[in-house]
Amino acid sequence: MPFFQMSKLAILSALKKPATRLYPFEIRPDIDKTRGRIELKVETCTFCTLCAKKCPTGAIEMDRKATPRVFHLDRFKCILCGACVEVCSTKSIHTEGHWAPPTDKRGNVTWTQEAPPPKAAAPAPTA
Amino acid sequence: MGKQTIVPFGPQHPVLPEPIHLDLVLEDEKVVQAIPSIGFIHRGLERLAEKKEFTEMVYVGERICGICSFIHSHAFCHGVEGVMKIEVPERAQYLRVVWGEMSRIHSHLLWLGLMADAFGFENLFMHSWRVRERLLDLVEATTGGRVIFGSCKIGGVRRDIVGGAMADVTKELREIEKMSTEITSVFEKDNSVKKRTVGVGVINKEDAYLLGAVGPVLRASGVSSDMRMLGYGAYGQLQFQPMVETAGDCYARTQVRCKEIYQSFGLIRQAIERIPEGPIETKVTGTPNGEFFARLEQPRGEVLHYIKGNGTKFLERYRVRTPTFANVPPLVHMLAGCQLADVPVVVLTIDPCISCTER
Numbered sequence: 001m002p003f004f005q006m007s008k009l010a011i012l013s014a015l016k017k018p019a020t021r022l023y024p025f026e027i028r029p030d031i032d033k034t035r036g037r038i039e040l041k042v043e044t045c046t047f048c049t050l051c052a053k054k055c056p057t058g059a060i061e062m063d064r065k066a067t068p069r070v071f072h073l074d075r076f077k078c079i080l081c082g083a084c085v086e087v088c089s090t091k092s093i094h095t096e097g098h099w100a101p102p103t104d105k106r107g108n109v110t111w112t113q114e115a116p117p118p119k120a121a122a123p124a125p126t127a
Numbered sequence: 128m129g130k131q132t133i134v135p136f137g138p139q140h141p142v143l144p145e146p147i148h149l150d151l152v153l154e155d156e157k158v159v160q161a162i163p164s165i166g167f168i169h170r171g172l173e174r175l176a177e178k179k180e181f182t183e184m185v186y187v188g189e190r191i192c193g194i195c196s197f198i199h200s201h202a203f204c205h206g207v208e209g210v211m212k213i214e215v216p217e218r219a220q221y222l223r224v225v226w227g228e229m230s231r232i233h234s235h236l237l238w239l240g241l242m243a244d245a246f247g248f249e250n251l252f253m254h255s256w257r258v259r260e261r262l263l264d265l266v267e268a269t270t271g272g273r274v275i276f277g278s279c280k281i282g283g284v285r286r287d288i289v290g291g292a293m294a295d296v297t298k299e300l301r302e303i304e305k306m307s308t309e310i311t312s313v314f315e316k317d318n319s320v321k322k323r324t325v326g327v328g329v330i331n332k333e334d335a336y337l338l339g340a341v342g343p344v345l346r347a348s349g350v351s352s353d354m355r356m357l358g359y360g361a362y363g364q365l366q367f368q369p370m371v372e373t374a375g376d377c378y379a380r381t382q383v384r385c386k387e388i389y390q391s392f393g394l395i396r397q398a399i400e401r402i403p404e405g406p407i408e409t410k411v412t413g414t415p416n417g418e419f420f421a422r423l424e425q426p427r428g429e430v431l432h433y434i435k436g437n438g439t440k441f442l443e444r445y446r447v448r449t450p451t452f453a454n455v456p457p458l459v460h461m462l463a464g465c466q467l468a469d470v471p472v473v474v475l476t477i478d479p480c481i482s483c484t485e486r
């Protein structure tokens with residue numbers, strides 16, 4: 001019966017759990033691969049500026065000559081494309097699954113580095 | 128002949144997700160003529176191609192539209208790869224098919240919901256979007272984004288679906304397919320749906336072809352035309368046939384989209400079964416010099432990306448002809464002669480995407 005096609009679906013859905021969540025009491029679990037926000041592990045960053053060059057929106061700015069060295073990220077400009085993550089040779093810059101908290105103020109997120117990371121030790125010569 | 132009245136439809140209208148304006152010339156309740164006007168959300172993205180490096184334009188290309196985002200980026204990359212004669216690895220081609228078809232399913236489910244909303248079937252609208260939500264979660268789990276996949280790049284793809292993730296995709300798709308069956312059977316059999324769609328907004332095969340209709344609009348009128356049959360990406364190695372209906376009315380266009388959802392599930396399954404191991408990208412060196420027309424099948428129909436490079440890192444010309452633009456003349460033809468109350472349903476059946484059209 002054509003009419004009961006939708007009625008059946010509606011009744012069955014009424015008996016099921018709702019598809020929506022009771023936010024904020026029930027928060028959606030993060031998905032691992034989500035490009036939620038860009039984060040920097042500043043201790044290992046070499047300040048090579050490759051990420052700043054590759055960023056299509058110019059969201060990354062850094063001053064490698066200053067002491068301490070500073071790394072700025074403008075989250076309002078960032079489109080979370082992951083171009084910076086792709087080029088980072090030390091895997092310092094990475095994406096986190098959870099979104100950045102909302103803000104009503106413009107400004108950069110800044111990381112500072114007191115001392116450059118130690119250079120990787122040369123591999124031991126093989127006999 | 129009765130007195131003629133002009134009723135403006137849009138640019139802001141409950142049924143329209145995006146702004147398009149139609150001047151409907153009416154005689155009593157009957158539409159005699161529809162005069163469209165577009166241009167409310169022109170963003171000048173094609174001009175931007177002359178100022179952005181061609182590798183960065185992929186991000187802009189992807190943002191032409193929020194629904195066919197992946198296929199726009201695929202089309203742009205396909206165009207640049209055509210100019211630069213880049214061989215894309217097999218695995219990347221298959222991954223592009225998987226994400227392209229996921230994008231088609233979510234677009235069609237979104238459209239089914241909007242269509243149900245257009246003829247006042249709120250319950251069906253909610254059900255369609257509930258199914259779509261599951262698919263968006265799957266897209267997020269494989270690409271990292273729900274709307275902007277950000278996975279296509281010149282020379283391949285950025286991300287891979289590795290290990291057990293591929294089996295999870297298959298398992299989840301099976302469940303989504305089961306849920307979709309419940310929705311599409313309502314669209315197929317329900318009396319209320321049929322009363323609002325059968326025999327409404329008819330366009331015959333000849334008119335559809337002559338007016339340049341594309342995608343489901345053309346296929347619903349009996350023309351077997353699907354750009355995927357050209358064999359771009361990995362489509363050449365997969366078995367499928369275009370979904371064709373002959374009636375040319377709103378019901379036929381709905382049925383074409385319902386069938387395409389299952390066709391896409393089938394194509395993803397085929398792609399997952401045949402996907403080879405190997406690299407997902409090739410290194411791109413040099414700059415594009417030459418021109419290329421990339422013709423791809425979006426959920427709404429054929430999209431055309433024209434790329435012209437001049438040997439520098441900035442493109443000389445980038446032109447996008449989107450399916451909605453091609454479907455506006457057939458829409459005007461369909462509207463002439465229909466009832467005013469049917470206008471939202473008829474407009475919706477071309478699946479208008481104005482962001483795409485105006486770029």
